[in-house]
Amino acid sequence: xxxxxxxxxxxxxxxxxxxxxxxxxxxxxxxxxxxxxxxxxxxxxxxxxxxxxxxxxxxxxxxxxxxxxxxxxxxxxxxxxxxxxxxxxxxxxxxxxxxxxxxxxxxxxxxxxxxxxxxxxxxxxxxxxxxxxxxxxxxxxxxxxxxxxxxxxxxxxxxxxxxxxxxxxxxxxxxxxxxxxxxxxxxxxxxxxxxxxxxxxxxxxxxxxxxxxxxxxxxxxxxxxxxxxxxxxxxxxxxxxxxxxxxxxxxxxxxxxxxxxxxxxxxxxxxxxxxxxxxxxxxxxxxxxxxxxxxx
Numbered sequence: 001x002x003x004x005x006x007x008x009x010x011x012x013x014x015x016x017x018x019x020x021x022x023x024x025x026x027x028x029x030x031x032x033x034x035x036x037x038x039x040x041x042x043x044x045x046x047x048x049x050x051x052x053x054x055x056x057x058x059x060x061x062x063x064x065x066x067x068x069x070x071x072x073x074x075x076x077x078x079x080x081x082x083x084x085x086x087x088x089x090x091x092x093x094x095x096x097x098x099x100x101x102x103x104x105x106x107x108x109x110x111x112x113x114x115x116x117x118x119x120x121x122x123x124x125x126x127x128x129x130x131x132x133x134x135x136x137x138x139x140x141x142x143x144x145x146x147x148x149x150x151x152x153x154x155x156x157x158x159x160x161x162x163x164x165x166x167x168x169x170x171x172x173x174x175x176x177x178x179x180x181x182x183x184x185x186x187x188x189x190x191x192x193x194x195x196x197x198x199x200x201x202x203x204x205x206x207x208x209x210x211x212x213x214x215x216x217x218x219x220x221x222x223x224x225x226x227x228x229x230x231x232x233x234x235x236x237x238x239x240x241x242x243x244x245x246x247x248x249x250x251x252x253x254x255x256x257x258x259x260x261x262x263x264x265x266x267x268x269x270x271x272x273x274x275x276x277x278x279x280x281x282x283x284x285x286x287x288x289x290x291x292x293x294x295x296x
Contacts, residue, residue, distance in 0.1 A: 065154070065200045065201065065202075065291035065294070065295075066291055066292075066294040066295035066296075067201055067222075067224045067294070068224045068294070070219060071215065071219075073216060073219070074216070074219040074220070075212070075215040075216050075219050076203070076214075076215045076216075076218040076219050076221070076223060076224070076225050077224050077225065078210075078215070078224075078225045078226075078227060079202075079224055079225065079226050079227065079256075079290075079294055080227045080228065080229055080256065081228070081229040081254050081255055081256045081293075082254035082255075082256065082293035082294065082296065083254050083296055084252060084253045084254045085253055085254065086253075087253070087286070088253045088283070088284045088285040088286060089253060089254060089285065089286050089287075089288050089292075089293060090251050090253070090254075090255045090256075090257065090280060090285050090286075090287060090288070091128075091129065091255070091256045091257065091287070091288050091289060091290050091292070091293040092121075092126065092128045092129075092257050092259060092273075092287060093128065093129045093130070093131060093156075093204075093226070093228065093256060093257065093258055093259065093290060094117070094128060094129070094130050094131070094259050094260060094261040094269075095130075095131045095158055095204065095258065095259070095260050095261065095262070096112075096113070096130055096131065096132040096133060096136045096158065096260075096261040096262065097112065097133060097136065097158065097162050097206075097260065097261075097262050097265070098112040098133050098135045098136040098139055098162065098262070099133070099135060099161055099162040099163065099172075099173075100135050100160065100161035100162070100163070101161075101173075102135070103135075103139070106139050110264045111262075111263040111264050112136060112139065112140075112262050112263070112264060113136075113139075113140045113143055113261070113262070113263060114260075114261045114262060114263045114266075114269065114270065115143060116263075116270050117261055117269055117270040117273065118143070118146075118147060118153075118261070120270050120273060120274065121152070121153075121273070122150070122152060124273075124277050125152070126152075126273075126277055126287045127152055127153070127287050127288055127289045127292075128152070128153055128287075128289065129153070129154050129155075129156055129200070129202070129226075129289050129290040129291070130147055130153055130154070130155050130156070130261060131155075131156040131157070131158040131202070131204040131226070132144060132147075132155050132156070132157070132158055132187075132191055133158045133159055133160060133161070133162045133187060133206075134159070134160035134161075134186050134187035134188075134189070134190030134191060135160060135161060135162065135190070136158075137187075137190045137191045137193070137194045137196070138190050138193075138194070141193075141194040141195070142194075144191060144194035144195070144196050145194050145195035145196055147196065147198075148191065148194070148195065148196020148197055148198050148199060149195065149196065149197055149198065150198070151198065153198060153289070154198045154199070154200045154289050154290070154291055155191055155196050155198060155199050155200065156199075156200055156202035156203065156204060156226060156290065157184055157187045157188055157191070157199075157202065157203045157204070157223065158187065158203075158204050158206065159175075159183045159184065159187055159203075159205075159206050160182075160183050160184075160186040160187040160190065161173075161175065161183060162206045163175045163183075163206060164206055164207055164209050165180055165183075165205050165206065165209060165210055165214045166209050166210055166211045166213070166214050167209075168209075169206070169207040169209035170207045170209075172206060172207055172209075177213075177217070180214060180217050180218060181217065181218060181220065181221055184203055184218065184221050184223065185221070200290070200291055201222060201223050201224065202223060202224050202225075202226045202290060202291075203218070203221070203223040203224070203225050203226065204225070204226050204227070205225060205227075208227055208228075208258075210225065224294070226256070226290055227256075227258075228256045228257060228258040229250075229252075229255055229256055230247060230250035230251055230255045230256065230257040230258070231246070231250070231258055232246060232247050232257055232258060232259045232260075232269075232272065233246045234259050234260055234266045234268065234269045234272060235260055235265060235266055236265060236266070237266070237267075237268055237272075238267070238268060239268065240268035240271035240272045240274075240275065241272075241275070243268060243269070243272035244272040244275035244276050244279075247259075247272065247276050248276060248279055248280070251280060251285070253285075254293065256290065256293060259272075259273070
């Protein structure tokens, strides 16, 4: 196994929905050491959702989000967490998962979205980064546009199909080796086609699964792969208290938390967030998007 190879440890409630559904996320070893790199452009658009007046206002979205320099041989760099500093900051990220073959399930009434969660983040004025699959954006274009035109949020790429980029990966179908770059391009296209503007050049591997070959293949796409250091355990969880406790126990300054924005397979995420946000603020934490965490 190369120094960049994926290594997964299970935390909390992890697993997969057979047939390519939501995947509980593992924790891979980061790739090349982070270094500041040239920014990539990202547009913003105004949006004015109803938010409570007693929460801090969200920071203005940067015109050019931070990125990492390519790794050796042009490999895609991997970001896992921000620097641990005296100022307490934490980034919440949410995966909006839907695989390419789940259209019939959505048509039958299964909800891969979670508008209640997004509304809660707005009421609490919590900046967040949503990693969205292209298929999710196609299924819920109005929500993708609403999230992607609200300066409280930014949207990262979670592939088009939510198929694995290396195997094994929680039972997910595997992307063909010559199609990995197209997965990224197609997802960005679907997200922007929905009308989202706050799109950042970040990519999250389905299931968090990657290896050296994958990082090399994706290098030309000029994205920064974004992982995490705190697993919420919300995938398939039914106990919001346990999810909240796992997040609160794991967060340190500079932490990046992975959660999900999919009602059918992560039904207690919103309730867990209701507990996590006020408690972390009580402890002195400030919430930031991944772009701000990466900027240091």
